[in-house]
Ligand SMILES: Nc1ncnc2c1ncn2[C@@H]1O[C@H](COP(=O)(O)OP(=O)(O)OP(=O)(O)O)[C@@H](O)[C@H]1O
């Protein structure tokens with residue numbers, strides 16, 4: 001294996017559902033410390049791409065290498081422990097448990113490098129400390145809701161709890177699927193600030209799926225455009241905004257940004 | 262501000278009531294309750310597996326029965342090659358470890374290589390309990406159909422040569438103490454990382470996996486813990502009852518414990534325990550009065566309560582009290 005294997009390397013990745021190629025021969029690399037937005041019309045395969053990267057679905061063909069190691073075929077928990085942690089498009093926190101318990105669960109399951117086949121009971125990371133939980137909750141402004149049952153939170157708060165779970169999971173690569181969907185304008189601003197600061201402070205790599213073009217612009221990162229399962233363009237936000245194909249994809253769809261999936 | 266959970270308050274109230282019960286009633290009542298406490302430990306085991314980890318078992322008596330037989334075989338001096346071994350303590354260890362291992366091996370077969378979920382676990386455990394009962398009936402060395410009789414009571418000596426714990430009142434308090442420790446200990450486990458991870462598996466197992474939890478291993482661990490605890494309850498039962506029979510291992514008792522836990526409330530371990538105690542108490546009082554129609558009565562009671570209190574009688578009580586306490590707190594604030 002060459003020493004300079006990219007942080008994340010996706011090659012010819014394809015996922016077919018029956019006749020539909022939801023992800024179609026996608027190839028790209030992501031450098032360590034890089035953040036990139038993934039945009040594209042509804043149903044173009046963005047979430048499916050995340051499902052493949054996290055081992056949720058097996059690819060039909062193609063390869064994924066994360067820090068040189070093969071991803072497909074490994075169990076979900078191993079991929080998570082390798083450091084690929086995901087925020088789901090539809091918030092899927094543990095609704096019957098408190099915010100604090102949600103966080104303890106994420107902390108207990110997090111990446112545990114250097115231990116093979118860890119788990120019950122010695123493999124639980126010791127670092128599920130109270131101070132760390134409070135710190136994470138302060139970042140997502142949920143510290144006053146620490147003892148609330150997660151199912152009772154508002155939609156925006158659930159989105160933030162999802163982000164908190166990602167942070168608690170000690171990610172090396174964050175996959176954020178529409179982190180600001182359904183949020184108010186003010187909440188969106190807050191979310192952008194949070195994602196930027198996490199990225200800037202700890203250099204965690206990130207792929208961020210987002211529909212809202214203002215959001216993408218504000219994140220100030222490279223953009224990768226998908227259409228019908230394929231990556232059709234990538235580059236800076238400005239270049240993508242002015243790309244005729246991208247404009248057509250969005251405008252042709254009646255999609256002018258600001259919507260949600 | 263931390264406050265005592267309502268379930269803990271209920272457990273403390275129940276503990277106080279049970280502490281004074283032998284003082285105010287006849288001794289045969291205490292003798293019955295000693296056995297009910299063993300059943301309550303059994304119910305806590307299923308409550309943990311079903312209510313907390315979300316794994317429904319239709320054959321939970323298998324572990325109870327193995328525990329009862331293990332204790333009997335050891336204290337009757339029937340361990341092959343070790344005729345002098347009669348220790349209650351070794352019996353207790355065997356009654357915990359053997360069913361725990363059986364449960365772990367079962368879990369390993371079910372979960373290690375595939376994601377067996379939902380009804381499958383129920384069906385497999387149901388089949389297992391039917392199979393285990395037949396095995397016990399056909400095992401001549403375990404007394405076959407007749408089972409093992411004259412199982413000694415708890416003996417305080419290292420190898421059965423000490424004093425027997427035979428008197429009703431001491432046995433009653435020993436069983437109550439074990440039950441209290443089991444409820445407290447299992448509640449503590451529920452809040453440890455292992456217990457929390459199991460709650461996560463119950464709520465959303467794929468989500469737990471994507472946060473780095475090895476779901477298969479957690480499930481195997483839950484089965485092992487529940488199996489060991491059920492085995493303990495079987496041993497506690499048999500040292501009081503003095504008789505181990507194939508019915509302890511089979512489907513009927515498996516169904517009984519499901520009813521106790523469902524009636525009491527599977528969301529709280531103390532509710533499951535009280536469910537066992539209350540149903541057993543009703544059964545002994547009403548079965549005299551109702552005779553053969555008792556099973557019909559318990560069946561009807563079960564259906565009515567499931568409709569009225571889907572979270573169980575004590576589960577509902579805890580939830581309502583909790584809401585009340587919460588409201589009073591917020592009004593004060
Ligand atoms: N599990 C599945 N089984 C069958 N088809 C699927 C499955 N998951 C996704 N698809 C299909 O694959 C295509 C891509 O879906 P995907 O969810 O990846 O799109 P998306 O880009 O995330 O869309 P959105 O912006 O609406 O979230 C769609 O046509 C969808 O119907």
Ligand SMILES: [Mg+2]
Nearest residue numbers: 046047089261
């Ligand atoms: Mg999507």
